[in-house]
Amino acid sequence: MTNTSAIRTHDLTKSYGRLTAVRGLNLSVAPKRITAFLGQNGAGKSTTIKMLLGMTRPTSGDGTVLGKRITDPAENRESRRKVAYVAEDKPLYGYMTVEQTILFASSFYSDWRPDEAIRLLSEYRLPPQRKVKSLSKGMRTKLALLLAFARRPELLILDEPSEGLDPVAIEHLLQTLVTRAAEGVAIFFSSHQISEVERVADHVCILEKGCLLVDASLDHLRQFYRRIELVFPFPPPEREFRITGVERIQTKGHQMSVFASSNAQDVVERAHNLNAVSVEVAPVGLRDIFLETVKEN
């Protein structure tokens, strides 16, 4: 394991005709950390992941996965030996049984751990002789996760990993992610379940319309993002609060709500200077940060 970024992209862009799915993405995913990749449907998350894994060619820009260039098919193939990937739709071959699927996947990776596969098979209660096409959605997700977790990869890329799982399985998944990161695996995962992300992620990237809007550690977000509720004796002048770090201002009568990614203290000082009657500063959860960021754009 190297200390360089597990994933790094430089101006990565993907266009489909007139539609630009990903535009000028500069992303860096640190090793041994859990990086969450958030965005609305169609924000470009899956397209980005597909470019990282060589399934889709970037229109422009480049990137590396574990130091191997994603635009070079041979290098990308080499990187995939050390990457475990769980795709959004949990693709599995319906004509194979669970056992055949495990046997098939294990043959491609030198980091496969048969004992771990057996343990997970039992823990997930997957029937080895059952055809994949007759498995429930949750079981398919578990099998897809088994194929990733039964290895010792350097990088885990998970696209909506908890989709279809019951609460017990989700809990197990989150614990596994934390354990794997502690073992030195870089984890890059996309999710719509912000509460899950908030529990395990070290770093958060928010993508909207193909652009990276937020790229910060969760600690940073918790420390600096604030919602400031202000009440004035008169209709407040918004322009006084349009300073660096203020992402969004909403005014209703004499009340003003300021959403700030930094400089909350400056906002408070300006409010006091303008004789605010009430000033309330509250920390903001990741859910609000996500919604405000997306709304703003």
Added chain:
Amino acid sequence: MLWYKAWLETRSRFLTCLATLTIFCAVFVRHAQGLIGPGWTADYNRLLFVTQQFLVIMWILAVVLLGMGGIVREKAIGTSSLSLSLPVSRARLLAVRVGTGVLEAIALGVAPWTIIFLISFLAGVPILISQVVFYVALLLGGGLTYFAMAVLVSSLLEGEYTAPAVAFAVVLLTAIIFDAWLRPFNLWRMVTGDSYVDRHTYLLAGHFPWRGMLASMSGAAVMLLASIRVIQRRDF
């Protein structure tokens, strides 16, 4: 394990086609034996020639079906990201599928003629092994072009039913067009043995059509290389 996957993916199609072709040939030849009277030799050879016509039609339909599949179809049914995330090149994914398809196509050509040979032998009307080899060589040497065409179509077109529909349409159209305007280059006539059969004895005669075979094999190779190129450049 890619070979294993390709086998699992195609085995039901292959075994169904194998059973259909073999049983059809066996029943057709066995039944027709009873209809042939004295002076049977030319009639029996004619029967074998007719059998080859039917066999070619069914074999081509079978290999077109076997040529379907691959990662473009997987994209349509949502499993392509599993195949493409493996540390394997796209060319190798395609090569294994083609390799499996070719082996199955060979089996589909050899098995029916082996059954015909055995039934004839058991019925006391042994046929020349050289004739059997000639028929099988024509079928495989020329017919694999249709398999390559099916692979190319399945690399170009998405959709579970679009690719086979287009591939069957191409087979039909090429047969009609070549028969109407380009008869000397009609692959169908070469594969069925129509161009080489002696109309008196109904035995395949003359030299083996090496040039025709080479041309059709080259066509197949070009289509397979084009398929690799298409797959390598395609976004999934």
